[in-house]
Amino acid sequence: MTDVKEKESAKSKRKSSMTAEFARRLVKSWSAKLGLILMLFIILACLIGPYFTGYDLNWQDQSLMRAGPSAQHIFGCDTLGRDMLTRLLYGGRYSLLMGITSAVLGAVVGIAIGLIAGYFGGFTETIIMRFMDVWSSLPGMLLCILVSAAMGNGFFPTVLALTIGSIPGGARMTRGQVLSERSREYIEAAESINCSKLSIMFKHLLPNVIQPSIVITTMSVGSTINMAASLSYIGLGIQPPAPEWGALLADGKNYVTTNPHLIAVPGIAIALTVLAINLLGDGLRDALDPKLRG
Amino acid sequence: MGRYVIKRVLWMILILVAAAIVVFTLMYLVPGDPAELLLGVEASEEVLAAKRAELGTDRPYLIQLFDYLYHVFLKFDFGDSWRYRVNVMTELGQRLPRTLIIGGFGMILNVVVGTVLGIFAATHEGKWQDSLTMVIAMVFVSAPSFWVAWMAIILFAQTLMWVPPSGISTWTCYILPVICGSLGGIAINARQSRSAMLEVIRADYITTARAKGQREKVVVRRHMLPNAMMPIITGVGGGLAMVVAGSAVLEQVFSIPGIGQYMLSGVNQRDRPVVCGCVVFFAAFTSIAMLIMDLCYAFLDPRIKAQYSSGRKVK
Numbered sequence: 001m002t003d004v005k006e007k008e009s010a011k012s013k014r015k016s017s018m019t020a021e022f023a024r025r026l027v028k029s030w031s032a033k034l035g036l037i038l039m040l041f042i043i044l045a046c047l048i049g050p051y052f053t054g055y056d057l058n059w060q061d062q063s064l065m066r067a068g069p070s071a072q073h074i075f076g077c078d079t080l081g082r083d084m085l086t087r088l089l090y091g092g093r094y095s096l097l098m099g100i101t102s103a104v105l106g107a108v109v110g111i112a113i114g115l116i117a118g119y120f121g122g123f124t125e126t127i128i129m130r131f132m133d134v135w136s137s138l139p140g141m142l143l144c145i146l147v148s149a150a151m152g153n154g155f156f157p158t159v160l161a162l163t164i165g166s167i168p169g170g171a172r173m174t175r176g177q178v179l180s181e182r183s184r185e186y187i188e189a190a191e192s193i194n195c196s197k198l199s200i201m202f203k204h205l206l207p208n209v210i211q212p213s214i215v216i217t218t219m220s221v222g223s224t225i226n227m228a229a230s231l232s233y234i235g236l237g238i239q240p241p242a243p244e245w246g247a248l249l250a251d252g253k254n255y256v257t258t259n260p261h262l263i264a265v266p267g268i269a270i271a272l273t274v275l276a277i278n279l280l281g282d283g284l285r286d287a288l289d290p291k292l293r294g
Numbered sequence: 295m296g297r298y299v300i301k302r303v304l305w306m307i308l309i310l311v312a313a314a315i316v317v318f319t320l321m322y323l324v325p326g327d328p329a330e331l332l333l334g335v336e337a338s339e340e341v342l343a344a345k346r347a348e349l350g351t352d353r354p355y356l357i358q359l360f361d362y363l364y365h366v367f368l369k370f371d372f373g374d375s376w377r378y379r380v381n382v383m384t385e386l387g388q389r390l391p392r393t394l395i396i397g398g399f400g401m402i403l404n405v406v407v408g409t410v411l412g413i414f415a416a417t418h419e420g421k422w423q424d425s426l427t428m429v430i431a432m433v434f435v436s437a438p439s440f441w442v443a444w445m446a447i448i449l450f451a452q453t454l455m456w457v458p459p460s461g462i463s464t465w466t467c468y469i470l471p472v473i474c475g476s477l478g479g480i481a482i483n484a485r486q487s488r489s490a491m492l493e494v495i496r497a498d499y500i501t502t503a504r505a506k507g508q509r510e511k512v513v514v515r516r517h518m519l520p521n522a523m524m525p526i527i528t529g530v531g532g533g534l535a536m537v538v539a540g541s542a543v544l545e546q547v548f549s550i551p552g553i554g555q556y557m558l559s560g561v562n563q564r565d566r567p568v569v570c571g572c573v574v575f576f577a578a579f580t581s582i583a584m585l586i587m588d589l590c591y592a593f594l595d596p597r598i599k600a601q602y603s604s605g606r607k608v609k
Binding site for chain 2: 141272278
């Protein structure tokens with residue numbers, strides 16, 4: 001009895017120390033710290049910032065059309081004389097929500113597909129992976145352009161388009177991981193005590209193969225935000241008057257030569273956000289896998 | 295090796311057919327009647343019906359699909375643009391060189407500069423050269439490429455007036471697009487080749503090479519680089535896909551009448567033959583590049599080579 005208890009306490013101790021080790025490494029890495037702080041700042045600013053700028057989303061002063069930065073409007077005004085800072089902060093909600101939703105949805109579906117392909121193997125795997133090959137024969141951006149052309153503009157069609165583009169990557173990655181884990185002893189043990197296939201896949205395999213996917217998903221939030229901006233810019237995805245960052249860029253693109261701030265401000269917002277996400281992703285990768293650390 | 299190449303080529307053709315089916319279906323799903331879109335809402339029903347018959351859009355989906363596949367893959371004919379009545383193949387041929395210049399030179403810059411920067415950073419690991427390179431790479435990985443392009447136009451074309459901001463009138467017009475199109479790829483490639491180099495930098499055979507007194511230059515070039523090559527090649531493949539997809543947006547920024555811009559105008563005008571033609575072309579371009587990459591892999595990796603050249607399978 002005491003033996004079992006001791007073993008269990010030892011196990012829990014090791015488990016918590018592994019998590020603690022991970023947290024310690026994460027906090028120690030300067031890139032993760034910087035990324036995390038920047039990210040929290042951006043999210044907070046987008047959530048509560050709009051209420052403190054002193055202007056409404058649709059507040060408008062036509063005499064201030066395309067006005068440059070000033071004391072009242074620190075980022076200037078947009079093409080219709082609306083406060084840029086307010087629109088930027090509101091737009092951040094769209095961009096962040098869209099990036100996170102699409103990346104996470106894509107990852108969840110991709111991981112599930114990868115798990116099934118890797119675990120079942122044989123014919124199922126061949127079919128699934130061939131299907132993924134076809135899927136990714138079109139570069140992600142092209143696929144997004146086509147899907148959003150077919151589905152129309154707006155938030156949900158765009159999320160769908162971005163999600164579809166990010167599924168094959170996750171599936172491939174997870175399958176590769178599963179292949180290297182499948183022949184391990186713990187899987188054999190689980191099979192020998194007659195665990196169901198579902199429970200083996202999701203309870204035993206998943207925790208052991210998910211680490212690289214977490215890093216990839218974090219990074220793909222950033223690239224998805226970039227992609228969404230490109231979509232809006234070329235006239236698909238979310239369109240003005242919605243204040244999504246890509247739409248703000250699309251709105252200002254005709255005045256690049258005369259009023260560069262219309263393009264510079266939303267661009268910097270996108271770049272900073274994606275930078276924060278990438279820094280966080282780098283930090284996560286280093287913390288999860290010290291081997292890869294540079 | 296021959297068997298491997300044949301197998302890969304056959305598979306590539308199959309993928310292209312599948313890609314064509316996907317694009318055709320997606321464009322078929324685009325809402326709205328193409329004939330009405332072309333002739334306007336006021337057109338009478340007879341005129342519309344005649345137009346539909348002319349475009350072939352009055353037929354059922356499957357027949358349209360098979361007709362399209364038959365023309366594309368057996369007759370190499372992408373059909374005529376619905377709006378401009380110009381053959382898509384001819385138009386693609388005219389626009390191809392412009393896209394190829396941007397994509398090709400961009401790719402070369404991507405591979406050469408990216409890999410060199412990565413090696414440079416890895417060999418100076420932990421020093422300021424490493425940090426500086428990686429910080430710059432991080433910035434260019436994060437910033438949207440079309441935005442970087444706009445900023446470059448403002449700086450180099452408008453303020454400094456070194457190059458023209460848009461168009462294709464002289465060769466100098468291509469300088470900015472090529473550089474802007476490759477910056478993101480260079481940054482990604484630099485990061486990837488740096489970590490690939492760092493993987494091998496601590497390997498035992500590197501220690502051995504140093505222990506026997508080999509010169510550092512030779513250690514890097516002869517011992518590290520070949521072993522770090524695999525992940526770098528994979529990165530190049532990803533970079534190519536990015537160049538292809540990015541060309542659409544980039545050509546829009548620099549007003550270059552290339553294939554990407556052709557596709558976007560097709561998307562905006564719901565011109566199915568144009569969009570399908572461009573996408574099939576892009577898919578073919580990417581697939582061929584991936585094929586070449588895979589062959590490089592097979593050529594460089596003795597394990598894959600052995601699997602196909604000897605009679606028995608080595609796993």
